[in-house]
Amino acid sequence: MTSYMPPAERIWWKMPVGRQELVWIAISLVWCLIMFLMMPYWHIYGKQNPATEAYQTTPAKFGARVQEMVEQYQVREESGIPVVKPPAGSDIYMLGRLWQWYPIFELEKDQSYRLHLSSMDWQHGFSLQPINVNLQVVPGYEMVLQITPDQAGEYGVVCNEYCGIGHHLMVGRIYVGE
């Protein structure tokens, strides 16, 4: 009857609000503030946070940096893609391009690395499986984040940002050794 009629009172904004609504608004507001505070809390005390460090770059510059690292630390090759074993604590560089993640890493468990990610062409999605960590990889931008693999094993890097007809071919790999 009245949700589509003008309010019964001309000065409707001065009408009292029922207790039920007030209680619900109060509870909801408290919950909203808790959810809000969780984010700065986790940013300071939590161990999993999105990258805060990024630079503008170019495909040529980033590609050269990746190649430099590959030449320095390549240990073998797998399906035509170099496998790189950089020293613990170092900066490691991975690029996405149509339709490949390059190179493959061999990392050590419980060691930290500074992972640099960028794209040579279109946007890609770095989706580390099976732990399901997902990052956006954008051409022209270099994202840097500290990673500390805490479980040994073989990990897949699925591209989860649609990048054309060969999107499903774009799978990379990271090995974590003991």
Add this chain to the structure above:
Amino acid sequence: MAEFRTCPDSGFYFHKSAESLMKVNAVLGVVFLLVAGVLAVGVVLTRWQEVHLLSAEAFYMGLTAHGINALIFWIIFFEMAILHFASSTLLRCRLATPAWAWIGFILMVIGAVMNNVAVFQGNSSVMMTSYAPMQAAPHFYLGLILFAVGALLQVFVFFGTLVVAHQEKTYEGSVPLVTFGAITAAIIAVFTIASGAIILIPTFLWSIGYISHIDAEMYRIVWWGLGHSSQQVNVAAHVSVWYLLAGVLFGARPMSEKVSRMAFLLYILFLQLACAHHILVDPGVSTEWRIFNTSYAMYLAVLASMIHGLTVPGSIEVAQRKKGLTNGIFEWLRKAPWDNPVFSGMFISLLVFGFIGGITGVVMGTLQINLIIHNTIYVPAHFHATVAVGTTLAFMALTYLLIPVLFRREMIFPKLAKLQPYIFGGGMTILILFMLGAGTLGVSRRHWDMDFTGAALGFEYPGMAYTLMAIAAIGGLLAIVGGAIYLLVAVGSLMFGKKLEPSAGFLQSFLGKSLAASVYNTNRPETLPMAPKLSVEEHGSSGFEAPGTFALAMVLLVSFVVYYFINWKYLASVWPLG
């Protein structure tokens, strides 16, 4: 001279020009829903890995068109009809400048067709988001731009109609709550379309070679000012539809005009910040920016939705209790008209939007939790809960009301229509829940082959992921059947339904009212009076007027809290990173 008719079923006044515009906008919306629904078959049957129906090319083309037709064309055409209804019909006012609204409508049609042509020509399988530097054909962008300009014109006609109604004093007091909600949707729409213009015009110029470079990150940020805000237009619109249907079906009055309007105001102030939800794991944006924006400024827009979540069913409960359905805390709900698709559609829309869409949306929009959800199939699961059930099912429910009231036709296959919200809502809910599960296992969205056939390096998802995707697909097929029934009933009724001129209709039998014939005349409609006043004791009742709704709200809150912290716990188990 403006011509009006009164609907004998509902008492609504229809201005002839506005009525035609409502009809054409609603019908065009339904046409694009049909296109989206047909494409959904291909999408669902391809992502069901054991079936894997389409080739990669056809899948990506179909998915692009499915997204654009469902999320943009169907919904925005239908929203234009709602805007004209909420201004001209509800305020009993002539439509301002119908000619401009027609120009807007025609531009929208040209734009929508042009965009579809571009996609089906095959060189624009870029998904709805069309992320630069992936490039579509120029007429892909031009179609969207024309569509947006057309929509903007119709939105301005809506604002103009409000001005006319105010000046000609067609109503007393303030505008009704439903109109207020529509104003909210229209204001957000202006912001949305402006963002779209800011990004799509340069992108169009880039596609024809006038601009050499579009920054990929800038594209993402501004595009989502269009992409996410347009979904917030839908939220404001379908919440208004919930209030409208609660009013029509139950004579429900808002529990508090002030609270409901404040909640809409919070939408206007904060919803557009949601573009940040898509940028949480991107390079180059600061943590402060991400936290403030992804939380819609401390979750004030979420607060608004939680308020509507209480006040919409709460107003129904209060109305039902007044009719004597006071036993226990749920008699009002048990004895609601569950066999009336206007009600069942609206209520399922409300439940799925709140419980699944709302909770998953907040969880995945949490800065850090987004790390384990971004771009997985969890994301489309979320927005099928908000848009495919929340918005689309609410609009379907409204359609069942509009067939007799606006189109003056009797509904064909009423028994099938009664089942439709359950089939569509149920199928969608299955699709959504199992896609949420698959997303948690890391299955990617917008992906043709979860087997990675032909990839140099492989990866194998757990067997459970395949099972979840298969069940999701079955739910999807069920939802498609539900969608087909809707189209059959809606289109069939318009074409073959018995004309209701001037006798009784579907709604009349429900409301038990008998009103005058629906014929046009040039008399000015009576001024829309204010709602009848409440008696003193009904004001600001100190007790809980709607205990059942409060219980439901508490269930929602507990589910929300538990699910929220489960996701934090899951996040804490992955590699330390940052």
